[in-house]
Amino acid sequence: MGSKTTAKKGDKEINTKPAILVLADGSAYEGYSFGAEADAFGEVVFNTSMVGYQEMLTDPSYSGQILVPTYPLIGNYGINEQDFESNKIQVRGFVVREECYQPNHYLSTKTLHQYLAEHEIPGISGVDTRAITRKLRSGGVMMGMITTDKTPQQALEQLLKQPDYGEVDFVKQVTTSAPYEWEAQSLEKALTSLPRVTVIDCGLKYSILRIMRRMGCRVTAVPATMSARAILDLNPDGIILSPGPGNPTVLDYLVKTVKELIGQKPIMGICLGGQLISLALGAKTSKLKFGHRGGNHPVRDLATGKIHITAQNHGYVTDPDTLPEGWEVTHVNLNDGTSEGMRHKELPVFSIQYHSEASPGPWDRISHFEDFVKIVRKSKE
Secondary structure: OOHHHHHHEEEEEEEEEEEEEEEEOEEEEEEEEEEEOOHHHEEEEEEOOOOOHHHHHHHHHHHOOOEEEEEOOOOOOOOOOOOOOOOOOOEEEEOOOOOOOOOOOOOEEEOHHHHHHHOEEEEEOOOOHHHHHHHHHHHHHHEEOOOOEOOOOHHHHHHOHHHHHHHHHHHHHHOOOEEEEOOHHHHHHHHOOEEEEEEEEOOHHHHHHHHHOOOOOOOEEEOOOOOOHHHHHHOOEEEEEEOOOOHHOOOOOHHHHHHHHHHOOOEEOOOHHHHHHHHOOOOOEEEEEEEEEEEEEEEEEEOOOOOOEEEEEEEEEEOHHHOOOOOOEEEEOOOOOOOOEEEEEOOEEEEEEEEEEOOOOOOOOHHHHHHHHHHHHHHHO
16 A cells, blocks of 8 residues: 555644445455554445434444445544544544545534544545445445455455454443443432332443433443343342344353343343344344344334334344244334334333444434333332
8 A cells, every 4th residue: 555645624734545435245445544554454344324423433342344324425523522432443444535635613623534543543545435335235234354455355354354244242342341320419318219120231322321310310330241230139120131242142141141130120221132032022123134224214103003112233133933922023124124122011121122322323212221120120119
């Protein structure tokens, strides 16, 4: 690849060093490096949201993946201190059509380039993201590599030596190392009266904790490796299984924990959390061809017939035909007919496949959190 060069755009120095994205099928896309000048491997996926790149970058469900937003202009409102969904960038690499060098927003504190560079995450701009999206939709998601110093053939040789995305436990890479309470100092004297909700951190987004705290709960996040006994020893009134990255079938330890928790406390599963409930029941999950990632996915509520537009970020889904007796599907994706939620007919346990916390995306179904809090309060009483 070429050497590092810069050019001027306004009063900004921009990097014009060539970079390439190489996919596992041998296709290559040439562009320009931004962020860190480093190599990155990951499963290449696309997201159809028009805004929310900061939330996408910090969403732990993207661990192990190279992200391609379909919206062409990225970085135009910069990076602010309010929209982080975790404590670091979670994607392995970032692929955009056009990087904005001069963001304009009153909350912006740095550019997208600066943010990626600080976290040593490479980006590539100037590529045809529409062509990449079409490739992934027709051929399915696949592994890829971003590089600035290798030929396409050299990159492909290294790429083919990498482990497949579905074989890696990414949850252990993103979960918290120790339990912590969200906004504990602000609870003061209300600590004893608030319902206690424990969130098992499989790769949670801060928005889940913010929403539960705003709804009047005392919220504690715990590691995904914590045993069911240790979780119950915290005396929670309800348990949330958070979203997270990767293949649920490689998470035997979590499936075991969920199996022991079902029936003990009210449980809400979100995305990966819902898939873990399915596996704990003996049901099966499968991988989608190119996944659901974006803020515009229509879902039908089977109880009311209403259609909601949802935020989604997942590559795996529960097979509804394998659910045991006593469980039923509650929501269905209108694009491909896959299951988007389920519940137990008697126990206070339910799950959704989409993200009711949005961030980014519509807030059509934030009511799921309200429903869960009602269930928790009733159980507590």
